[in-house]
Amino acid sequence: MLDGRGSINRRLGARLWLSGIWLGIMAALALFAPMVSPHDPLAQDLFAGRLPPFWMSGSDPAYVLGTDSLGRDVLSRLFHGAQIAFSVALVAGLATALVGSLLGLLAGYMRGWVDIVISRLVDIWMAFPPVLFAILLIAVLGTGLTSIIIAIIVIDWTRFCRVVRAEAMNQSAMDYVASAVVAGRPRRDILWREILPNVLPTIVALLTLEMGIAVIVEAILSFVNLSISTDAPTWGGMIAEGRTSIHQAWWVLAFPLGVLFLTVLSFSQFGEGLKDRFDPVLR
Amino acid sequence: MKLLRAILVRLATMSVTLIGAAVVVFFVIRVVPGNPIAMMLPPGASEEDVARLTAHYGLDKTIFQQFGIWLSGVFQGDFGTSISLRQPVMPLVLGRLPATLELAIFALVIAVVIGGALALTGVRHRETRTETAVDVANGVGLSIPDFLWALILIVLFGVLMPIFHISGRISPSLELPFVTQFYVFESLFRLRFDLWWDLLKHMFMPALALAIPLAAIISQLLKQSLKETMHLDYVTLSRTMGYSENHVILSEALPNAVLPTLTLIGVQFTFLIGGTVIIERLFSYEGLGNMAIDAVINRDLPLIQGIVIVFALLFTIINLVVDMTYALLNPRLRHA
Secondary structure (H helix, E strand, O other): OHHHHHHHHHHHHHHHHHHHHHHHHHHHHHHOHHHHOOOOOOOOOHHHOOOOOOOOOOOOOOOOOOEOOOOOEHHHHHHHHHHHHHHHHHHHHHHHHHHHHHHHHHHHHHOHHHHHHHHHHHHHHHOOOHHHHHHHHHHHHOOOHHHHHHHHHHHHHHHHHHHHHHHHHHHHOOHHHHHHHHOOOOHHHHHHHHHHHHHHHHHHHHHHHHHHHHHHHHHHHHHOOOOOOOOOOOHHHHHHHHHHOOOOOHHHHHHHHHHHHHHHHHHHHHHHHHHHHHOOOOO | OHHHHHHHHHHHHHHHHHHHHHHHHHHHHOOOOOOHHHHHOOOOOOHHHHHHHHHHOOOOOOHHHHHHHHHHHHHOOOOOEOOOOOOEHHHHHHHHHHHHHHHHHHHHHHHHHHHHHHHHHHHHOOOOHHHHHHHHHHHHHHHOOHHHHHHHHHHHHHHHOOOOOOOOOOOOOOOOOOOOOOHHHHHHHOOOHHHHHHHHHHHHHHHHHHHHHHHHHHHHHHHHHHHHHHOOHHHHHHHHOOOOHHHHHHHHHHHHHHHHHHHHHHHHHHHHHHHHHHHHHHOOOOOHHHHHHHHHHOOOHHHHHHHHHHHHHHHHHHHHHHHHHHHHHOHHHHOO
């Protein structure tokens, strides 16, 4: 039994480490993208279009991962794409967590009509298919990064709200809350000082998962050309461009796809790992 | 009687949700900046042309008048006229719906087969490396959304091993004898297996992409409930009676472990249908989702409304069917 627990812990540890390292590298690249990029991500060189990556014949050592059909450097576009992806992930993730958790805390702690109104709202929200909802919102808000971030908040706050509401309800039923009530602490005080700190680990784990979702949403919207301008180096835009020339230049699609895959996988594994780490039963 | 009342309550909530969705969609869309009329006309059209066309589509009335006209039309099955395609919305939407339904159902079948097989393999070889492999596969399948699986499949099978088609619903060179839009069912019905095979070869990639995340969810839950059932006394009893492990899992444990998975499949099926929107786009599949994205890009308000309402209706119907199936299958609810 002890051995089983030990191996579970090791597996969890490796998962957290590996995904954490990848996310750290990508975040650093995103932060220093203008400094580490060998080329201007927007600079076109029509004479150097569709150059293959460095290990294939006909490649140019100046373009390590090759170029797309307009002769733009794939590696530099990947780095700048990371910048856009991580900015959206961070801002959209935090804002969604804030809105959803706040409503969830109120519903779970106040109960009564507040709970009824918020829960009914969540039900109606979940009736819409997320992708369709996102496209609809972008049509309303117009394209651009701000619209994407707003769309993510508007669609995904329910994700936090449902979980945090349940968690707040659990915590409210605990003895420490009852004793705080008996001690005559004001309700607002109990909510912020007693319940919130105990719900926070759940929120952090959900936030990591949400950042992965934000990266995907940004990629999907730039793929269907509803994000920022088509020139901008987004991973989704690179994938869309690569999809059209897949038979001539597979690397234009494969590299952003690989990076996107690992990033989304890491966000999700990191979040799941945190969730298990915070889970008192597993710990 | 309790069951009947539960169904009636469900139907009432359903209609409230649907009407709510209709109202929200109608008014939200009207905030859209950008003039759909301007996009329809060629450059150099006169002011009069714009005004005439605006009046033709009823866009010169107040928003509440427009809503009244639209709502009374909806109750007569008239969803208005698409601005970009210049055809009535309802036939357009209904013409595309079968393609999407066939894709979604095919994906569901694949998900159940893969998920079920993975779960049974994991339980048959529990506490071995095989189970760990199943767990890892589930974890990866769950972490990556259908959009990325679709792209990975396009790279793998479109370029490296071009066995399956990665674009369209059917080879354009084929002559189609179909009278309905349910091509897969109709080709079987007409015994045209050549067409049927061509359709499946087109559907397989998008359906698999949609199926992988769902297969992982099914596998995870089914494996867990199977493992719990395997510890129950009646399972131990049948094992001591000398039945083989395969028989014990398939005939004794599975029937009792499958119920929670069935409910989950129902809920997840609605998410899968939502996923078809982007997947159809990726594979240029001529379904409702692909049309939805075009409608948004063209700011085709009546068409967007029609599609969203049809999706919402589909979701509520599926939820209702799931609830009723669950009530019928679960003896505790059936006899309540």
